[in-house]
Amino acid sequence: MNAVTPAMAAATTSVVEGLAAQFGPRLLRNFIRDRGSQVVLGTFISTFVYCLLVLRTVNGVGDKDFVPEVGVTMGVGLALASLAVLIYFIHHVAVSIQVTSIIERVGNELLDRMRELYPGQLGKAVPAEELPAPLSEGGTVVTDSGGYVLGVEQDSVFGTAKEKDLVVRLVARPGQFVVAGDPLLEVWPPSKLDDPTRKELRGGIILGSERTTFQNIGFAAEQLTEIAVRALSPGVNDPFTAISCIDRLGDAFAFLAGREFPSPYRRDDDGRLRVIAEREQFPELLASAFGPIRQYGRDAAPVLVRLLVALAAVAARTRQREDREAVTREADAVRRAAASVPDEADRERVHAQFAELQRIGGGA
Numbered sequence: 001m002n003a004v005t006p007a008m009a010a011a012t013t014s015v016v017e018g019l020a021a022q023f024g025p026r027l028l029r030n031f032i033r034d035r036g037s038q039v040v041l042g043t044f045i046s047t048f049v050y051c052l053l054v055l056r057t058v059n060g061v062g063d064k065d066f067v068p069e070v071g072v073t074m075g076v077g078l079a080l081a082s083l084a085v086l087i088y089f090i091h092h093v094a095v096s097i098q099v100t101s102i103i104e105r106v107g108n109e110l111l112d113r114m115r116e117l118y119p120g121q122l123g124k125a126v127p128a129e130e131l132p133a134p135l136s137e138g139g140t141v142v143t144d145s146g147g148y149v150l151g152v153e154q155d156s157v158f159g160t161a162k163e164k165d166l167v168v169r170l171v172a173r174p175g176q177f178v179v180a181g182d183p184l185l186e187v188w189p190p191s192k193l194d195d196p197t198r199k200e201l202r203g204g205i206i207l208g209s210e211r212t213t214f215q216n217i218g219f220a221a222e223q224l225t226e227i228a229v230r231a232l233s234p235g236v237n238d239p240f241t242a243i244s245c246i247d248r249l250g251d252a253f254a255f256l257a258g259r260e261f262p263s264p265y266r267r268d269d270d271g272r273l274r275v276i277a278e279r280e281q282f283p284e285l286l287a288s289a290f291g292p293i294r295q296y297g298r299d300a301a302p303v304l305v306r307l308l309v310a311l312a313a314v315a316a317r318t319r320q321r322e323d324r325e326a327v328t329r330e331a332d333a334v335r336r337a338a339a340s341v342p343d344e345a346d347r348e349r350v351h352a353q354f355a356e357l358q359r360i361g362g363g364a
């Protein structure tokens with residue numbers, strides 16, 4: 001058991017360092033949250049603690065020798081179980097740290113967040129005449145400390161707005177960094193915004209020290225973008241990994257292009273406007289995901305071609321005019337980036353794929 005525990009620690013440390021160097025430190029949370037790794041680490045810790053507790057009951061002083069045979073037998077059994085999970089851990093890590101496995105997990109997480117935050121039909125637009133005109137002059141709820149906005153307790157904010165007869169607009173969106181004193185919410189009418197109400201509303205905004213994918217699709221997409229950008233760096237120079245990330249992003253945004261984005265306006269049961277919560281829109285999500293890959297892969301023709309292939313799949317599924325225009329802008333930027341490709345034949349491949357995208361996207 002004493003030999004297995006250091007081996008486990010060394011293996012875990014090696015895996016963590018390798019993941020941080022190749023894929024970035026932000027992806028380490030995916031390894032830590034992996035259920036198989038948690039079971040293995042829990043088995044080792046449990047075995048170690050159990051053996052220490054049993055050791056304290058062994059008494060070999062004087063005539064009162066006592067050895068807990070059942071406890072020792074259990075300890076040996078747990079040690080054998082630890083060896084078994086170590087073998088499993090080696091295999092599990094060998095599979096899970098492969099770049100294709102990591103990209104697949106991150107891509108699936110991105111799709112899950114899209115399904116959760118953009119669930120088809122949700123929300124109903126409020127006519128402009130129903131919006132309170134003095135909203136821009138409302139009172140503000142500011143943060144007491146700096147940090148990232150992780151999410152919003154929607155039931156809490158909505159409940160307070162309904163109870164106090166307020167209209168609340170979310171100023172800081174999930175993923176945004178705020179410093180002490182920055183506005184989180186805007187409230188109308190300001191005359192009803194007393195200190196207890198400010199405290200209740202502020203409690204509905206969740207702050208943290210680092211960004212997460214909770215209520216933040218942009219961060220989920222940026223993880224794939226980060227892997228691709230690192231793969232395209234001169235020190236790594238692995239365009240195939242970048243292409244795998246582009247494929248996953250294309251799949252996710254093709255799915256998102258067909259979703260009905262919810263209205264930012266939320267009413268109560270009486271039809272009165274209570275909360276205005278604007279989420280990230282398709283154009284800005286698309287630009288933040290594909291833009292950095294285009295910038296770092298501007299001299300790699302295979303990467304630019306695959307970007308256009310992914311954008312063509314997205315363009316074929318867009319239903320909103322502004323979404324198609326966003327795809328057009330990004331595709332045209334890829335076409336212009338092809339000027340950095342040294343070989344003329346490769347540049348022609350990029351332009352040919354751009355023409356195909358225009359045909360698929362109906363003139364996109």
